[in-house]
Amino acid sequence: MTTFVDRVELHVAAGNGGHGCASVHREKFKPLGGPDGGDGGRGGDVVLVVDRDVTTLLEYHHSPHRRATNGRPGAGGNRTGADGADLVLPVPDGTVVMDRRGTVLADLVGQGTTFVAGQGGRGGLGNAALASARRKAPGFALLGEPGESRDLVLELKSVADVGLIGYPSAGKSSLISVLSAARPKIADYPFTTLVPNLGVVSAGSTVYTVADVPGLIPGASQGKGLGLTFLRHVERCAVLVHVLDCATLESDRDPLSDLDAIEAELSQYGGLADRPRLVALNKTDIPEGQDLADIVRPELAARGLRVFEVSAVSRKGLKELSYALAEIVAQARAARPEQAPTRIVIRPQAVNDQGFTVRREAVGDGEPLFRVRGEKPERWVRQTDFSNDEAVGYLADRLARLGVEEALVKxxxxxxxxxxxxxxxxxxxxxxxxxxxxxxxxxGRRGEDHRLNETRPAVQRRREREAKRHDAAQREYDAFDPFEE
Structure with missing residues (x-):
């Protein structure tokens, strides 16, 4: 059974806004009580929040469709509908949120970091809020807006200061088990470790996290083995430690060839060339392992690498390795730029910015089509009940006041x-x-708009011409005698 998932597709849908209510106050001896329809409630948001108690995306692997609750509709008596509840989805620290095209939308690092994955729809206004001096009793209300729907890709990149890399069974899990309180599964067969393991190490006054990356073999950057799946977990590491097996039983392997093979995979994966490297020659408690470490150590030192001879069994060299890692981690933390305090930048709208655009397009039959794009016109259309004539007339008023008609003429x-x-x-x-x-x-009366019924002058003239042609044709038909020579 799958217990660790670090990449999922998540389909989120925020709640729809509640519809506004069209109502008239009714009370004995008060025939003209006025409009009292309440507004609809706001739809709930879908929010991703970092929770350090969550270490995997397994929950969303099994249930990838998530929806927030809708806002309630308004009611008479100026009663506003209840807002929909926000849907809060906990994710692991280090989760990257992307769309299906791979565009990064958010990088969630740090306890409590949030990202609104889906914005809830606005509630529609009731007729009480739409009343004015000229429209005293509106016979319509605005519809609630639909909530935002998104298809997202979540990827987990472990937040660790140190990454242990190396061949399967090189002893990475054993090292992390003695360096920290982590207790990964340890066995003497390849690919024992199927998920990244995290451990917390204390070295003096420095506390840092260590992660082992499983399944790195030649071809890992192209998807061979488990490497492509887990290489992303070393992207955030400040330092990488090559764990080299000095007691391998495979005749075609040695520490130097293992180091070159892993470095080749890291180079092909990309983005890790600037990370400092250390080398841990592991399993030196075995005599053959110590002999091999003595042979390869000068070559590794000649390459400019700091080398530590360690053993997870006898704990040889672990203290020196942990303090060396703490020194590098402390330097990396000190070199990070301080996060600037959050500032709110107010960008006022330009004086000549209409808030919409009009573009002429050509449809299939060659007739022109004028497309209007803008936040306000599109929102107003979504909130209009087209089965109500007065609501359609109200939409026409709003578009005209915004300048859409004038822009169409131009x-x-x-x-x-x-x-x-x-x-x-x-x-x-x-x-x-x-x-x-x-x-x-x-x-006119509530729910009606005379403009939708009256005939435009141009249309009237066209109809008059058609009627005249019809009358002339009828007279010719009546005067025709088929038996007349």
């Missing part, structure tokens, strides 16, 4: 041209009929 739009508001895959398309004037004073 772009060359004519009556009857198609206008799309929104992206290509989710747009509302309608035939444009420019209005001469807009305003709530043109509204």
């Amino acid at each position: 772009a060359g739009a004519r009556e009857g041209d198609g206008v799309a508001i929104g992206p290509e895959d989710n747009a509302v398309i309608f035939d444009w009929e420019p209005s001469v004037s807009v305003g709530a004073e043109m509204l």
Whole structure:
């Protein structure tokens, strides 16, 4: 059974906002009580938060679909709907959040670090909030916005100061078990370690974490063995330790060839050339291992590497190795730039920024299509109930006040041209009929808008011409006598 997962696909959906309520206050002897429809509640967010008690992404491997709760709709009596509850998803320290194209959205490092993976939808306004001096009793309310849906990829990169790298059965797990309180599985067969193990080491006043990376063999950077799966876990390490087996039973291996093979894989993986290296010649408690260590030590020193002869059984050289690692980790921490305090940058909107764009496009039949993109127009369209004439008229008022009609005229739009508001895959398309004037004073009974029923002058003239042609054709037909020579 899988117990460790460090890469998953997560499908999140934030909660939808609740719809606003269209209601009129009703009370005995008060026939004109006025609108009292409440607003809808906000949809819940989906939030990723770092929890150090979580060490794997296994939970999301089994349950990859997560949804926050929706906001409740408003009600009469000016009652606002309840907000949807946020869905908080704990993730391990060092989780990288990406989209499906590989773009990094967040790098979650540090206890309590959060990332809003899905934004909940806004609640719709009730008719009480839409009332004005000219629209005293709106017969409509705004719909709640849908919550944000995302397909994410979560990758875990262990947050460790020291990475132990080397061939399978080189003794990495044994070293981490004696250097720290970690108790990994240890056996005398290859690929005993199937997951990265973390341990905490104290050396003087320095406390640091050590991780062993399993399954590094030639070809690991191309996916052979387990190396490609776990190489990402050394990316955050400040120092790498080559654990070389001086008592291997394989005749075609020796410490120098093992070192060259692992370095070749690290080079092909990339991004680790600047990390300092140490070499731990392991299993020197065995006489043959000590003899081999004496042979290869001068060559390793000639390469500029600090070499330590260690043994997990006799604990030889472990103290010297732990203090050397603590020194390098302390230097790396001191060299890190101090994190600047968070500052809120306010960027005021430009005076001539309309907040939307109008682009002319060509559809298949050659007729023009004008696409309107902008946060406000698209949000207003999503919140409009198109089954309610008054709500559609209210949308037309808002778009006209924003300047959309004027921008369409400047772009060359004519009556009857198609206008799309929104992206290509989710747009509302309608035939444009420019209005001469807009305003709530043109509204009739609640839920109606006379502008949607009245005939435009251009349309009226076209219909009159069609009627005249029809009458002329009818007269010719009536006057035709097939038996007349």
